[in-house]
Structure formats: C-alpha cells, structure tokens
Amino acid sequence: MDRQAKAVVCREWGQPVQVETITVEGPRRGEITLKIAACGVCHSDLSATTGKIPYPPPLVLGHEAAGVVVEVGEGVTDFQEGDHVVSSFISMCGKCRQCVRGRPVLCENARKAMFNLPDGTVRTKDANGEPLNVFGACGVMAEFATMHVDNCVKVDQTVPMQNAALVSCAVMTGVGAVFNTAKLEPGSRAAVFGIGGVGLNAIQGCATAGAEMIVAVDNNPAKLEMAKEFGATHTININDVDDAAKAVKKLTGGVDYAFECVGAGPVVEQAYKSLGRGGTAVVVGVADPKDKTSLTTLTLPADERTLKGSWLGSARPQHDFPRILGLYKAGKLKLDELVTRTYPIEEAAQAFDDMVAGKNARGVIVFE
Numbered sequence: 001m002d003r004q005a006k007a008v009v010c011r012e013w014g015q016p017v018q019v020e021t022i023t024v025e026g027p028r029r030g031e032i033t034l035k036i037a038a039c040g041v042c043h044s045d046l047s048a049t050t051g052k053i054p055y056p057p058p059l060v061l062g063h064e065a066a067g068v069v070v071e072v073g074e075g076v077t078d079f080q081e082g083d084h085v086v087s088s089f090i091s092m093c094g095k096c097r098q099c100v101r102g103r104p105v106l107c108e109n110a111r112k113a114m115f116n117l118p119d120g121t122v123r124t125k126d127a128n129g130e131p132l133n134v135f136g137a138c139g140v141m142a143e144f145a146t147m148h149v150d151n152c153v154k155v156d157q158t159v160p161m162q163n164a165a166l167v168s169c170a171v172m173t174g175v176g177a178v179f180n181t182a183k184l185e186p187g188s189r190a191a192v193f194g195i196g197g198v199g200l201n202a203i204q205g206c207a208t209a210g211a212e213m214i215v216a217v218d219n220n221p222a223k224l225e226m227a228k229e230f231g232a233t234h235t236i237n238i239n240d241v242d243d244a245a246k247a248v249k250k251l252t253g254g255v256d257y258a259f260e261c262v263g264a265g266p267v268v269e270q271a272y273k274s275l276g277r278g279g280t281a282v283v284v285g286v287a288d289p290k291d292k293t294s295l296t297t298l299t300l301p302a303d304e305r306t307l308k309g310s311w312l313g314s315a316r317p318q319h320d321f322p323r324i325l326g327l328y329k330a331g332k333l334k335l336d337e338l339v340t341r342t343y344p345i346e347e348a349a350q351a352f353d354d355m356v357a358g359k360n361a362r363g364v365i366v367f368e
C-alpha cells in the first residue's frame with residue numbers, strides 16, 4: 001500500500017535540506033517496507049547535498065537507520081512484520097564472486113543500487129507524483145522506506161533503535177576498520193587522525209581490541225576530550241605542534257596502526273608517516289575523487305609498511321551488525337554516548353548545521 005511520509009529531501013546541490021511529505025509505495029518482490037524509528041545524520045548525507053557524492057537530486061537522504069517491518073513483499077522469507085531492521089547502504093546480492101568470497105562491501109552488483117533500488121526504479125515520489133531518488137538504495141531519513149532485502153539486516157529487538165541505527169554507518173566504519181580491515185593485535189600502538197563519528201568509533205574499536213596506546217589527533221579540543229571518553233590514551237591538537245606525524249612518533253616510537261578518518265591526501269600522508277616499522281595505515285575517510293596523496297616509496301619495502309583502504313569497515317553486514325550490537329550489550333562498545341542530540345524531523349536542517357559546526361558525536365533524527 002502507499003504511505004504518506006515526511007522525508008528529508010535534497011532538491012538542489014548547495015541548498016539546505018527540505019522536509020517534504022512524500023509517497024512511499026509498498027514493497028515489490030524481494031522488498032520490505034520499514035517504519036523508520038531513528039536515522040543518524042552523517043557527513044555522507046551532507047556530501048550528497050553538495051554534489052561531492054554526486055547522487056542526482058531530488059534525493060531522499062539517509063542511510064543510517066533502524067526501523068520496524070510493516071509490510072513484506074512477495075518472495076520474502078527472511079523478514080516478517082514486526083522485525084527490527086537496520087539499513088545497509090551497501091547492496092549485497094549474495095551471489096557474485098565478491099559476495100561469495102565473503103566480501104559483500106565489494107559486491108559487483110552494488111553499483112546498480114546507488115540512488116535507486118537494485119532493479120533501477122524507486123518507490124518514492126513527491127507531492128506532484130515525480131519520482132525521488134534514494135541515498136544508497138535506502139532513503140531512510142523518512143517516516144517510511146521501502147527497501148530491497150539485500151540492503152536490510154535483521155537485529156536484536158532489545159537494542160534501542162537510535163543506537164542500532166548508528167551501527168550501519170559510523171560504528172561499522174570505525175570499529176570495522178580496526179577489527180576487520182586492520183585486524184589490530186592486542187598490545188599494539190595506534191593513532192586515529194580525525195575525530196568525527198567515525199574516528200570516535202575507530203578509537204573505541206582500538207580500545208576494545210586491546211591496543212596499548214591510542215593517540216587521537218584533531219584540531220578541535222572538544223573532540224579530543226570526547227576521544228578520551230572513548231578510550232584514547234593520548235591526544236594531539238594539530239594546532240599545538242609543527243608536525244602531527246612527528247608528534248605521534250615522538251610519543252609512541254611509531255605506531256603499528258594509523259587510521260585516517262578525514263579523507264584528505266595530506267592527512268593520509270601524516271598517517272603513513274606516523275607509522276613505525278611494520279606498520280599499517282588504513283584510509284577510512286572518503287576523499288574527493290581528484291584528491292591525491294604521496295609517500296616515500298622506499299619505506300614500503302624497507303619498513304614493510306602497508307597502506308590500505310577500508311570501505312564500511314570491510315563489513316559483512318549480516319554478520320557484523322549483530323556482532324557489534326552484541327558487544328554493545330556486553331558493555332564492550334559505547335553506543336548511548338555517541339548520540340549527542342536527537343531531533344524531530346522538522347529540525348533536520350538544524351541537525352545538518354550542528355554537524356557542520358562539529359557539535360555532535362552523532363545527531364540522530366527520531367520519529368514519533
């Protein structure tokens with residue numbers, strides 16, 4: 001059935017987001033409709049409003065949400081009404097070579113579902129009946145969303161929805177970079193460059209994995225304080241030092257793992273330079289397509305260094321989302337503390353402004 005829903009929409013690049021009442025069609029074959037309970041506001045949503053992530057507007061934003069199944073399409077056997085579901089902006093077909101070898105974030109069919117559902121169409125239209133694209137095949141910054149099951153992960157019903165929502169982007173990206181991409185060994189030394197929602201999660205991932213030293217690097221004193229609450233043992237304000245990489249080296253003797261959570265060539269360079277012998281730098285931040293970095297080639301063989309990338313924390317969403325929520329329930333990962341502020345959907349523009357101003361670890365839009 002068709003449902004009316006308030007939704008946060010990007011109408012034009014460079015313009016503030018708008019709240020509109022849209023129509024969300026019911027599920028077709030292999031799809032489900034969710035009543036969304038909470039949706040995190042992520043820098044990637046902002047990037048879609050500026051064109052840095054070039055999804056064509058009009059676009060329903062949102063990819064970091066949790067909701068309840070209210071309608072199930074034909075052929076769906078793994079979900080039923082009442083299930084709690086977290087969105088995955090990575091569409092996982094489950095059948096291609098990458099999915100079969102356990103790398104669903106690299107799914108060969110994911111590019112078919114960037115700003116529409118995997119079949120190339122959308123279930124969303126505006127008040128004039130014009131179709132609306134959906135961020136990451138999700139478009140979950142809305143009261144309802146119809147999604148393909150390849151973008152849905154069933155989760156534990158006892159976890160509060162606003163916490164569960166964050167797992168699908170910020171937490172998975174940061175914690176997964178440590179657990180899955182770096183496979184950080186206990187007792188190692190780590191540095192995290194850039195303390196946003198993702199950086200904080202890289203820090204708590206390092207702490208949970210047993211890192212001995214965790215150095216947080218940023219230019220914002222408030223964020224560096226937050227980093228300590230999430231497990232940073234040391235902080236470096238880049239405004240207080242000539243060279244952040246040298247400062248990290250002086251403190252640690254060179255780290256075993258450096259996590260770049262900004263997405264900028266010069267910061268990647270700093271992360272790589274902060275490594276000790278045998279160290280691994282993991283690039284988590286999403287840079288502009290034209291951005292470049294440089295490194296001293298000799299250090300790759302002579303120090304056996306590694307430079308690698310991490311996409312959504314090398315997630316296997318069906319496995320990792322429930323696993324992360326399990327660690328939260330066991331008291332080993334902080335999720336409550338990540339939610340700095342919640343907003344009703346009418347205040348979505350404010351939530352974006354607050355993110356740009358760096359006020360929140362995470363701002364979350366909550367519905368009803």
Ligand SMILES: [Zn+2]
Pocket residue numbers: 042043044045063064169170
């Ligand atoms: Zn995100």
Ligand SMILES: [Zn+2]
Pocket residue numbers: 092093094095096097098099100104106107108109110
């Ligand atoms: Zn696949």
